[in-house]
Amino acid sequence: MKLNASQAWAILEALPDAVFVIDSGGNLVFSTSAASRLLGWEVDAWAGRSVLDLVHPDDLAMVLVSLESVQDKAVGDPIDVRIATSAGEWRYLQVVGAPLVGVEGIEGIVVTARDQTQRRKFEVATDNDERFRALVHHSPVVTMLLDADGVVSSVSGAFARILGHDPERIIGTRLSEWAIPAHRRRLHRTLMEANFAAGTCNVDATLRHRDGERDVPLEFHVVNLLDDPVVAGLVVSAFDVTALREAQASLQHLATHDALTGLANRSLLLERIDDALMRSSEDPVTVFFIDLDRFKPVNDLLGHEAGDRLLTEVAERLRSLTRSADTVARLGGDEFVVVIEGISHADEAQTVARRLEAVVSQPVVLGAGPSQVFASVGFARSDAASSSESLLAEADGAMYLIKAARRGELRRTVVRVSERRNLAEGLRLALDNDELQVHYQPVVDLRTGRVSGVEALVRWLHPEQGLLYPGDFLSIAEEAGLDPEIGAFVLREACRQHHAWTEEHEGLCLTLAVNLSANQLVDPTLPAAVSTVLAEYGTPAEALCLEISERSILERTTRGTARPATASLHALRRLGVKLAVDDFGTGYSSLSHVRRLPVDVLKIDQSFVAGLGRDPSDTSIVQAVIGLAGAMGLTAIAEGVERPEQARTLLELGCHLAQGYLYARALPGDEMGTRLHTRWGAQPAVEAAS
Numbered sequence: 272m273k274l275n276a277s278q279a280w281a282i283l284e285a286l287p288d289a290v291f292v293i294d295s296g297g298n299l300v301f302s303t304s305a306a307s308r309l310l311g312w313e314v315d316a317w318a319g320r321s322v323l324d325l326v327h328p329d330d331l332a333m334v335l336v337s338l339e340s341v342q343d344k345a346v347g348d349p350i351d352v353r354i355a356t357s358a359g360e361w362r363y364l365q366v367v368g369a370p371l372v373g374v375e376g377i378e379g380i381v382v383t384a385r386d387q388t389q390r391r392k393f394e395v396a397t398d399n400d401e402r403f404r405a406l407v408h409h410s411p412v413v414t415m416l417l418d419a420d421g422v423v424s425s426v427s428g429a430f431a432r433i434l435g436h437d438p439e440r441i442i443g444t445r446l447s448e449w450a451i452p453a454h455r456r457r458l459h460r461t462l463m464e465a466n467f468a469a470g471t472c473n474v475d476a477t478l479r480h481r482d483g484e485r486d487v488p489l490e491f492h493v494v495n496l497l498d499d500p501v502v503a504g505l506v507v508s509a510f511d512v513t514a515l516r517e518a519q520a521s522l523q524h525l526a527t528h529d530a531l532t533g534l535a536n537r538s539l540l541l542e543r544i545d546d547a548l549m550r551s552s553e554d555p556v557t558v559f560f561i562d563l564d565r566f567k568p569v570n571d572l573l574g575h576e577a578g579d580r581l582l583t584e585v586a587e588r589l590r591s592l593t594r595s596a597d598t599v600a601r602l603g604g605d606e607f608v609v610v611i612e613g614i615s616h617a618d619e620a621q622t623v624a625r626r627l628e629a630v631v632s633q634p635v636v637l638g639a640g641p642s643q644v645f646a647s648v649g650f651a652r653s654d655a656a657s658s659s660e661s662l663l664a665e666a667d668g669a670m671y672l673i674k675a676a677r678r679g680e681l682r683r684t685v686v687r688v689s690e691r692r693n694l695a696e697g698l699r700l701a702l703d704n705d706e707l708q709v710h711y712q713p714v715v716d717l718r719t720g721r722v723s724g725v726e727a728l729v730r731w732l733h734p735e736q737g738l739l740y741p742g743d744f745l746s747i748a749e750e751a752g753l754d755p756e757i758g759a760f761v762l763r764e765a766c767r768q769h770h771a772w773t774e775e776h777e778g779l780c781l782t783l784a785v786n787l788s789a790n791q792l793v794d795p796t797l798p799a800a801v802s803t804v805l806a807e808y809g810t811p812a813e814a815l816c817l818e819i820s821e822r823s824i825l826e827r828t829t830r831g832t833a834r835p836a837t838a839s840l841h842a843l844r845r846l847g848v849k850l851a852v853d854d855f856g857t858g859y860s861s862l863s864h865v866r867r868l869p870v871d872v873l874k875i876d877q878s879f880v881a882g883l884g885r886d887p888s889d890t891s892i893v894q895a896v897i898g899l900a901g902a903m904g905l906t907a908i909a910e911g912v913e914r915p916e917q918a919r920t921l922l923e924l925g926c927h928l929a930q931g932y933l934y935a936r937a938l939p940g941d942e943m944g945t946r947l948h949t950r951w952g953a954q955p956a957v958e959a960a961s
């Protein structure tokens with residue numbers, strides 16, 4: 272069948288594809304109406320104009336190449352070209368050109384164009400889909416789809432990378448099963464909550480790694496898309512927060528620990544004491560305050576590096592001496608604190624204090640050779656009213672008193688071992704050979720200058736060495752177990768002398784102070800022995816004041832009796848005898864410890880009195896002790912007053928009684944008797960003494 276022109280035209284017009292005829296320069300010669308349907312241009316609008324103007328600039332080169340080839344070949348290859356519509360959008364057209372051959376009156380190229388926009392969009396979409404999948408798969412975030420019961424239906428690759436498990440193994444299982452036991456419930460609960468929640472539910476949970484050696488902390492975000500027809504599930508994103516948690520932990524550690532030694536710092540220490548106070552039911556919390564005595568010279572003379580090494584070594588030693596439940600802290604500088612729970616007796620605490628002191632005092636090799644530092648250790652034990660701050664301050668105060676007392680102690684005589692052995696032998700004989708004597712030092716009332724009492728102090732008139740003082744032989748006597756015998760001798764001799772003076776001086780009213788040793792104090796026969804001696808010389812019980820050093824109250828006897836020192840104190844008190852805490856401030860205990868003791872007098876140790884009026888810290892210690900004595904209804908007596916300014920300061924601080932070389936050294940009984948008669952009957956007041 273041969274078509275006529277109008278038939279051919281109608282067929283062309285019926286084609287869904289557009290048909291153009293262009294000349295070799297690209298100018299439009301003719302187009303079917305499908306072209307204007309596709310592009311929105313009026314059929315004639317581009318007549319005589321180059322269609323190349325409509326081509327997307329990026330596609331132009333491709334089009335020109337194609338036009339070139341079409342002129343040579345019969346039919347060109349189809350190409351996808353973006354062409355501008357009248358609305359300014361781009362449409363993808365698949366175009367194929369062929370040279371017009373043998374058509375009368377027309378020359379050029381016939382081009383068919385098919386709209387490919389929809390297909391291209393679809394292609395891009397699938398391309399995006401794959402890209403998206405790849406993205407999720409390679410993302411460091413674990414992405415999972417769960418059903419309403421928390422069972423995993425798909426999981427991204429990060430799961431395997433972070434946890435080592437094959438993703439296939441997790442599909443079909445409950446997500447919560449992969450958490451460590453302690454976190455299973457919480458993870459499951461959050462997933463169940465997400466079933467009903469509108470927004471995102473978050474939870475931290477740790478999952479087990481496949482290697483079984485480590486756990487991985489993850490932060491889970493759960494979004495409920497159960498109602499979304501495409502997703503229909505819980506979308507879970509999980510982030511590995513290992514590094515974050517580690518960073519948080521090290522920040523936390525930095526904030527609560529000393530950078531040099533790694534020990535707890537002050538803020539953590541206070542927190543730990545508070546925790547311990549909350550826990551402590553029966554046994555008090557014991558806080559030990561440790562201060563190095565010779566740190567400054569090490570730091571100054573050997574340099575800061577050596578100083579740092581010393582502090583680190585001390586920290587290590589303290590740590591090795593304590594259990595993991597105890598807290599060891601550094602407060603900065605050379606101050607350390609140890610907190611121990613479960614020490615039921617003060618004397619146990621004292622033993623610990625000594626051990627701490629000993630462990631710190633071992634030599635450390637720094638620079639040229641071993642250096643030795645010494646520690647002063649004070650402690651405080653909690654009671655119902657304690658707070659972390661008050662306990663720490665109390666322990667600090669106790670340490671400070673000890674440190675101050677040490678300054679005095681170091682000056683005392685040191686006796687060599689061989690000499691000690693000889694002395695012990697000699698002491699046994701001394702008791703039989705009447706070589707022991709008692710000297711008396713007056714206690715003066717600072718307001719009147721009169722003698723209010725005397726303290727009996729033992730002396731040994733050694734056949735070869737001359738007059739020996741208690742510092743030379745008393746510790747030897749204690750080691751040899753001779754101190755109760757010596758004590759009994761001093762008590763009897765002092766009462767005899769006291770009786771003799773009162774006989775000589777009518778109306779004389781003198782307090783007689785006698786020192787007791789630690790072993791005497793725990794001797795159950797002591798109260799009866801005291802009572803016998805008092806009766807023998809008719810000494811009124813209230814005229815006798817027995818002095819016990821703070822240390823010996825805390826110390827149990829070296830010979831193992833379990834009788835507490837306080838039992839003796841109560842028994843002596845019942846006799847009517849007065850009791851004094853001697854050398855107050857030099858023990859290991861805190862001020863508050865004295866509150867619990869049945870005593871009448873506090874004797875302020877001479878090491879504190881030494882700095883009175885000169886050293887502000889000594890002055891404030893003495894002031895505190897006088898204040899404490901006043902608050903507890905005790906009499907304070909200052910020891911070791913050598914200068915008038917000390918006496919003046921004592922009076923100003925409210926302390927009325929003192930003894931010391933300013934008034935007299937300890938004198939033999941007869942000499943003392945003469946002075947009582949001639950001088951001290953009407954001693955001028957302190958102002959005159961200065």
Ligand code: C2E
Pocket residue numbers: 712727728729740741742745757758761786787788818820853854877910911912913930931932933937
């Ligand atoms: P204490 O009981 O604290 O006695 C005070 C000591 O300080 C005495 O030393 C005394 O001589 C000394 N003293 C007094 N005034 C001053 C002063 O102004 N400056 C200085 N630097 N020192 C002063 P002493 O007699 O050597 O006694 C030392 C310690 O021996 C006594 O200290 C006491 O704890 C103990 N003691 C003395 N006699 C006995 C005793 O019979 N039995 C027991 N168990 N201990 C005794």
Ligand code: MG
Pocket residue numbers: 726786818853
């Ligand atoms: Mg004394």
Ligand code: MG
Pocket residue numbers: 853854855874876877910
């Ligand atoms: Mg004393």
